[in-house]
Amino acid sequence: MSRDKRVYRFGTDGRGGDATEGSAEMRYILGGKGANLAEMARIGLPVPPGFTITCQTCVEYAQAGDVWPEGALEEVAAAERDLEQRYGKRLGDAADPLLVSVRSGAPFSMPGMMDTVLNLGLNDESVRGLIAQTDNPRFAWDSYRRFIQMFSDVVLGVDADLFENALTARRLLAGVRTDAELSAEDLEALVGEFKAIFSDHVSAKDHPELVVDGAVAFPADPALQLRLAIQAVFGSWMNERAILYRQRNGIPDDLGTAVNVQVMVFGNKGDTSATGVAFTRNPADGTREFYGDFLVNAQGEDVVAGIRNTEPISDLASKPGLESAGAELERYFSVLENHYRDMCDIEFTIEQGSLWMLQTRVGKRTAGAALRIAIDMVGEGLITREEAVSRIDPAQLDQLLHPQFDTAARPDVIARGLNASPGAAVGAIVFSSDDAVERAQRGEPVILVRWETNPDDLKGMVAAEGILTSHGGKTSHAAVIARGMGTPCVCGVEAFRIDAAAKEVRIAGSDLVLHEGDVISIDGATGVVAAGAVPLVSAELTGDLGTILGWADDIRLAPDAGRPAHVRVNADNPEDARLALEFGAEAIGLCRTEHMFLGERKSIIQTFILSDDDTERAGALDELLRVQTEDFASMMRTMDGRPMVIRLIDPPLHEFLDSPRELDVAIARLEAAGGDPERVRALRDRLRRIDAMSEANPMLGLRGVRLSVIFGDLPLMQVRAIAEAAARLIAEGLDPRPEIMVPLVAITEEHVQMRELIERVLREVGAERGVALDIPVGTMVELPRACLVAGSIAAHADFFCFGTNDLTQTTFGFSRDDAEAKFIPAYLHRKILAANPFETVDDAVLELVRTAVDKARAVNPGMHFGVCGEHGGDPASIVRFLNEAGVDYVSCSPYRVPQARLAAAHAVLARTRG
Structure with missing residues (x-):
């Protein structure tokens, strides 16, 4: 079978034989829908015949500026004739017409994001043939009006509301409540109205192929209908909602969508359909x-x-x-x-x-369902534990940490619907996607309330904390998309009588009226809707999640895994450390000591930085020694027997000082109010000292190891605090395991001199306390130069931990704080960047890490290596760090530890299979 084919057949040949050319393994060619249609036909299920136009044809069409590749239209026409022959009917036939659907089908499931056209092949003649063949005028006219409405909207962009308004008016005129109650005569009249709407709203200039006798007319030629429909489906690959969906789900833009043309079968032929x-x-x-x-x-x-x-x-x-x-x-x-x-x-x-x-x-499923299904299928013998672990998306675990209604709360239940997507949410009611986005951008949590969502609502669904619809079931658009995103959703809340234009909703059976901005709470696990804000609580890592994570740990730490994949946590206080242990962290990979200087202690470090009085400075340093010793002792006690990497102070000292702009304003106000001159003088002196510490580029200035070199008292104090805390716990019979990390090293001698200072203090404290303090000393590798001279540094270091936030900044020359707000979104939109490099590790940054690991391991085979930047919690980055760069552990924030454990298991599985 040639891989250069553009069209593949599937389904029966009309005589009981199988004419299928594809299979499930061909999803990158046939798309998921086409590949699975072929697979179902191949295993003997009843599949209406059709043909699939490949994803590659879509890509070529788009790259050529929406021009068909050479020979493609001819191949489609041949497939159309073949389908007519196999099924024994012709498109547009006045006596016995063939009708087809035209559907998208990308390699990855994108429910509702792209376009579909049904009932294609109907015109004023073939509808009569359909009536004659089915003896069902109502069915035929209903199919025809649906086709005109869908084709006009999807293919020509005519506002769908125009048709819905005409449909509503026809129901009122007929005195019926539902579309199903309209008669054949009503529907025939609607066909005429719909065709008039089409003619009035399609430009003859833009679509000359639709002009008949000087006026735009709905196309009667089935071949033209089919070509335009296929082009519309191709085009929908790049519509706004599809692009947004791919960005959110990590689907590449260059895959394209296949198009499936399939014989229509009808569920609207009466009560046996x-x-x-x-x-x-x-x-x-x-x-x-x-x-x-x-x-x-x-x-x-x-x-x-x-x-x-x-x-x-x-x-x-x-x-x-x-x-x-x-x-x-x-x-x-x-x-x-x-x-x-x-x-x-x-x-x-x-x-x-x-x-x-x-x-x-x-099928797409919630995180909780994914766990339950995987565990059950292992028990049923369908899959292995390794397969079960590999099927759980680490990013999806975030859903399980979604809050739930506090069981102690007594919610004011105002309505109930279908439990479409689990998790609870609280927010202000909004009735449109635009309003959801606007309020969310202001930091206001919102609940998107709609009659039912449609694909154009995706941006509002992404922005909302939760979604509520008054119609639709558990497989409606809102339910499917919400489950995929992990957003709480309640569907089919029939008591909600929504007036989106008035921005209010009336609750049936009560006098309650809710307006835009009113706060409600929804529980997507039970379908409950409550007035006001219900207290929420977070879930625990027990039950199915505990089982899967236990299997993941067995995989990533198995003796035959090659190199075990460890998971540590970034934690700066005992509370985070305890939480991380509950989430399964094995150790602390990064304790940022500067975080211990904040809050009420900020004045102590400010005194040390700004005072001219040596006695004051010494007193501040002694107080910092006292509080840091207590902090370290408390954390080491929590992590007893587990490593704890402690980074010496890293940020520029000005970060601990008052904002000079705010201080200048305060001085001006004090002077204007006739304040104490001595107070004004003292504040001006303080401002002068702060200004003297300002730097043109502080992130590349006096920080990290440079700070320790210039302000030698600070690292002496911090190392002594670590040593004193460890010595105290050893005396208590505990097993503290601190590791000291020197930040932002670029030059080997920086590390050498700091290590000498650290080891001197450790010897002094050990002698004073009568204990041996064998504390490893390592380097935080954050600069490209450090990666390139890693072999030299490694000769004097016990471990490396890669700070990939700064390594990414310095590799790109991007300021993270500015780039993410000012130009990275534009770079992503224009495809200059494939992904945000501060979220998912960049190839060049990964290469620097790999280079450093290789150089260091060659010099010091006993070293261990970790990653403690934000990438240490990103599942895709974790797999690459562990498998491609050869690090031993990743370290992340407490709430990302479960994801990291699962991603580390995925890395080992990929390694052992590859």
């Missing part, structure tokens, strides 16, 4: 049950759009006229789950009692 979306297990909590929604006499878009409230999939097999298809579907659930060895997401249609499978894929 239905359509639905189902999961082989519950994607919200992982329960082994058939889960999902269906609608009788409807098309698939009705289910996910939330325009009608659905029925649970468990009721399908007992529905009159649908019993056989429902039982058959349940059999296919087992077939697919056993074949894919995972929970599957399924789309299906039942046409007059016959079941057709329209899609399957490995």
